[in-house]
Amino acid sequence: MTGLHHVAVAGGQDRTGEELFASLLGEPMHTEQGEGFTERMYDAGGPFLQTLEAGNEGVVRRFLDKRGPGLHHVAFLVDRLDDALADLDERGVPLIDREPRSGGMGTRVAFLHPSAAGGVLIELVEDPEGEVADG
């Protein structure tokens, strides 16, 4: 665990959030299409603020339908994701992903189940570049 990687916000077509974040943090430094969402990364002084703009279906749309727009998850950077997952699994921490999958900006990621952390969805991120790549 080497610290906070990003905080993610889920939203829909409303541009209010993107406009405020751009005015506070500058324009997004990276934009990428995920499965059913557009992901934007704002530089928040080391960690990123990530916005997830939902399309018509997918995990972000389902989150919006259930909880409305707002904070979605928090992501921590780890050095060795496979080791971290094996350790958490061994300790009985409930995981969504037992195996890493591809994340944005060339990272490997895995999510813990929200019940692992009192209702907070947590992502672990491993950056194979050793540093976050500038998109």
Added chain:
Amino acid sequence: MTGLHHVAVAGGQDRTGEELFASLLGEPMHTEQGEGFTERMYDAGGPFLQTLEAGNEGVVRRFLDKRGPGLHHVAFLVDRLDDALADLDERGVPLIDREPRSGGMGTRVAFLHPSAAGGVLIELVEDPEGEVADG
């Protein structure tokens, strides 16, 4: 705006979140009583992860009753809070606090209304010490 100051999580008596955060980030470096809640600050590699443990009443309890446990707000560090609020107010950004109030660890803080940022509760923090004081 100098970057992310903390990400806050609201919870109740359930210790699962605190235990996971302590295992990932180490024990809290600061604990403080707020009005109706206990605030703990975990070092997340620069920014903090803040947990808000609700008592029987107050803003955190009302949040839990309405939304359940989970991510509560995100806080950005600013150099001059009064100037930042005046600027946002002039631009018509909806504010909860038009005047700064006292925050944890000797800071001055103010909240924007969630409608300012697509449903995300945002706090601005000014640290008069010029750095976050170790509690």
